[in-house]
Amino acid sequence: AIAVLLLGLCCGCIAAATCTPPGSEQTCAGKDALAAFREWFVERGGQAPGVAVQDFDEYGRGLIAERTIREGQVIVKVPLRTVISQASMLHSSAGAKALVEAFPDPAKSTELLAAFLLLEKRKGASSKWKPYLDVLPQEVPAAWTFSAEALAGLHGYVSVAEIDGARKELEDGHPHMSAAVKQALAQDGVAEQAEGTLPE
Numbered sequence: 001a002i003a004v005l006l007l008g009l010c011c012g013c014i015a016a017a018t019c020t021p022p023g024s025e026q027t028c029a030g031k032d033a034l035a036a037f038r039e040w041f042v043e044r045g046g047q048a049p050g051v052a053v054q055d056f057d058e059y060g061r062g063l064i065a066e067r068t069i070r071e072g073q074v075i076v077k078v079p080l081r082t083v084i085s086q087a088s089m090l091h092s093s094a095g096a097k098a099l100v101e102a103f104p105d106p107a108k109s110t111e112l113l114a115a116f117l118l119l120e121k122r123k124g125a126s127s128k129w130k131p132y133l134d135v136l137p138q139e140v141p142a143a144w145t146f147s148a149e150a151l152a153g154l155h156g157y158v159s160v161a162e163i164d165g166a167r168k169e170l171e172d173g174h175p176h177m178s179a180a181v182k183q184a185l186a187q188d189g190v191a192e193q194a195e196g197t198l199p200e
Helices: 031-043 086-090 094-102 106-126 148-152 160-187
Strands: 051-056 060-065
Touching: 086 094, 086 106, 094 106, 094 160, 106 160
Parallel strands: none
Antiparallel strands: 051 060
């Protein structure tokens, strides 16, 4: 399995994941960061003709068509060089390759992707993925972080047992995740300590 992540999949957009709805505590990625992402995407061959970024009430930031789009027409082109995958990680750095080896199970592709993002985030300005990382949301709501009271309110819509299972799986896998990222940081010659990078 390949873990693929490209924010927004277009030169002009980081969709709803980049910007939470108006009135929320989280703010949208800055205009400078968004412009840098657009430039980064286009420089790598990305194309998104006929669409633009717009903020929508209650939904946050997304794409809007600037012209009529016909059925079957290509809206966005995403070159492989702008895609994070197991294959690209193997050729990214020694640390990234070590992460792929640490998470060989296809079922753990999400953990591999998270570990890679932690590694690249810690590299700061030296990371070739910096323009992408700079427009990622600081937090993403996840059911396993909800309180028992909040989950009770979702009764009938979600399986609390499944959520508890996912939470336990994450907690059990944390030591392996932490060790793998620390090893990758060392192999890439990156300082290990960074606030918020590897919570204990």
